[in-house]
Amino acid sequence: MKIATFNVNGVNGRLPVLLQWLAEARPDIVCLQELKAPQEKFPAPALRQAGYGAIWHGQKSWNGVAILARGADPIVTTRGLAGDPDDTHSRYIEAAVNGILVASIYLPNGNPAPGPKFDYKLRWFDRLISRAAELLALDRPVVLAGDYNVMPTDLDVYAPERWRYDALFRP
DNA sequence: ATGGTTGCAAGGCAA
Numbered sequence: 056m057k058i059a060t061f062n063v064n065g066v067n068g069r070l071p072v073l074l075q076w077l078a079e080a081r082p083d084i085v086c087l088q089e090l091k092a093p094q095e096k097f098p099a100p101a102l103r104q105a106g107y108g109a110i111w112h113g114q115k116s117w118n119g120v121a122i123l124a125r126g127a128d129p130i131v132t133t134r135g136l137a138g139d140p141d142d143t144h145s146r147y148i149e150a151a152v153n154g155i156l157v158a159s160i161y162l163p164n165g166n167p168a169p170g171p172k173f174d175y176k177l178r179w180f181d182r183l184i185s186r187a188a189e190l191l192a193l194d195r196p197v198v199l200a201g202d203y204n205v206m207p208t209d210l211d212v213y214a215p216e217r218w219r220y221d222a223l224f225r226p
Numbered sequence: 227a228t229g230g231t232t233g234c235a236a237g238g239c240a241a
Contacts, residue, residue, distance in 0.1 A: 064241085065233045089241090091234055116234050117241095164241055204241095217227060 060086040060159070060200040066119070067091075070098055077105050083125050084152055086159030086200040087111075090119025090145075097121065114145035120159040120201065124152045132156065138182035146179070147186075156190060160201035168223040176204070 059082040063069040066087060077085070085107070090097065094113035102109050108128035111121035112135065122129045129150035136147045149158040160183065165176030183199075190197045209215035216222065 068233060089233090116239085166241080213228065222227090 056084070056153075056155075057082045058084045058086075058157070058198060058200060060088070060202070062088040062161075062202045064089045065091040066121070067096065067098055070101060074101065074105050077102075077107065077123075077125075081125065082123075084155070084157055084198075085121075085123040086157065087121040087123065088119075088159065088161035088202045089117075090114070090121060091116060092119055110148060110150050112145040112148040114143075118145045118161060120145060120148045120161050122148060122150045122152065122157055122159050127153060129157070133158075133186075136179070136182040136186055138185060139178065147183075155196045155198060156193070157198045157200065158186075158190075160199060160203070162202060162204040164204050173223075 059080065061073070063073060066073065090111065090113055092113050093115045094111070097111045097113055099109055102123060107123040107125055109121055109123045110129045110131040111119070113119045129152045131148065131150045133147070133149040135142070146161040146163070147158060149156065163172065163176040163179050165173045167173070187199060206212050206218060212218055
């Protein structure tokens with residue numbers, strides 16, 4: 056079982072690359088982020104032709120997440136995260152695929168910090184943790200894959216010293 | 227304290 060995640064930054068603009076990568080890597084399950092496409096403009100037919108069933112949570116211009124499965128149709132369980140009725144961003148989708156519960160997640164970038172976007176990111180983390188606790192309680196295989204917008208090592212950023220936690224809040 | 231650049235979509239925003 057090969058599970059992959061791919062921030063496509065525009066699923067239609069990146070479609071030729073996505074299809075080529077699917078053909079070469081042949082992942083069984085794929086989590087996509089940054090579709091940048093409304094629900095009705097997701098390229099489901101092209102993906103179907105490439106052998107992948109899909110479910111997606113679209114949004115005009117920004118965000119958007121999807122789950123693909125090779126030779127299978129993911130059964131959607133949840134679109135969006137509970138805990139904030141005013142959240143309009145499409146950043147979470149969850150489905151059952153071949154006995155595994157898979158979520159494609161796209162955490163908020165959070166910049167600039169401090170500020171409302173960073174506050175939103177922290178609240179989003181809390182909501183994700185709440186959902187993760189529910190999924191763990193099911194005692195079934197669960198994968199939470201996607202773009203966490205977290206920088207685990209200095210190699211992940213151009214100038215690490217600018218992103219130390221205390222540096223973000225220096226006046 | 228990213229800037230340069232890209233995608234969406236039709237000017238500016240998000241990253």
